[in-house]
Amino acid sequence: MQHSIHFVTSNANKLRELSNLLQKKLVQIDLDLNEVQTSDLTLLVEDKLRQAWQRVGKPVIVEDTSLYFDAWGELPGPLVKWFVKHLGAKGMYQALLNFDDHHASAVCCLGYSSDGENLHLFKGEVGGEIVAPRGSSNFGWDPIFCPHGARSTFAEMNEGDKGKYSPRGLSARRFRDFLAAEGGQS
């Protein structure tokens, strides 16, 4: 017996992207989950996953992505959504310009639980550089992140190429392997 998996997101792009990466139909559910102030992505995702399970009571995925500027310690980190909202990609680039080191890393963490007891986390981390905004994208900081080994920002890539490089792509592939090993893949 296979239950459908709910994915907590308000973002239709994320839903489509993750469904494609997992090659699996997900059920979108838009819940307003509390996010604690922390620079610890693991803690944040575990907390969201517990809340999501309490509300959904069925196999459920939550997701959070952090962006770390090497020159800024653990910032923006999981707080990056506030930087995107208030500064935008261009403003984030501008804020980093006066620092010598423009290296950054992007980390996606998918949290999955099928029973509310066992919390499984799948992380994908990608190093890169913060550059002047290029390309267009629906995702907040995609125009300023150029992953190592690529010449394009995420915002200049098509979805297929982005999936190869993106932290969400990496964590999704780890999650897909886990589901396959569990025999949960159709």
Add this chain to the structure above:
Amino acid sequence: MQHSIHFVTSNANKLRELSNLLQKKLVQIDLDLNEVQTSDLTLLVEDKLRQAWQRVGKPVIVEDTSLYFDAWGELPGPLVKWFVKHLGAKGMYQALLNFDDHHASAVCCLGYSSDGENLHLFKGEVGGEIVAPRGSSNFGWDPIFCPHGARSTFAEMNEGDKGKYSPRGLSARRFRDFLAAEGGQS
């Protein structure tokens, strides 16, 4: 009958400063309260106050201070503690340098409840400018904030002068007036 008031803080400087401003002995209590990710200071302080009441069950004060860069919308806002932790005052100044507008405002919000039902908030807001770090201080961003009407940063002021200008001073005086009107002041 007068109950002593508990002040939730881990910071002995804040305790001394607020006790002096209120001219009242406060009982320090160090609780690890969750802080939600939000740029809404009111929401954050109300949430902390509810948690504090549940834990203390006696008249209790919580406090949070936000710093807003005009060029950055609602950032750093209540997230400023993470900026202080990871960037420091100098790094915050550096990050703002590439923006034309260096105006900022600092807002302190004291939350007080004597019964767990009625939540009283006292806000103090002060405008100023972000400048290159000057002076020394135990408070995180004091060296880069120069309030309107002053020539010194908070870190260059003695406690008395700072109390006149600081948002914590303003909100504390509002709170003191409230306590006096309630007849709670000795």
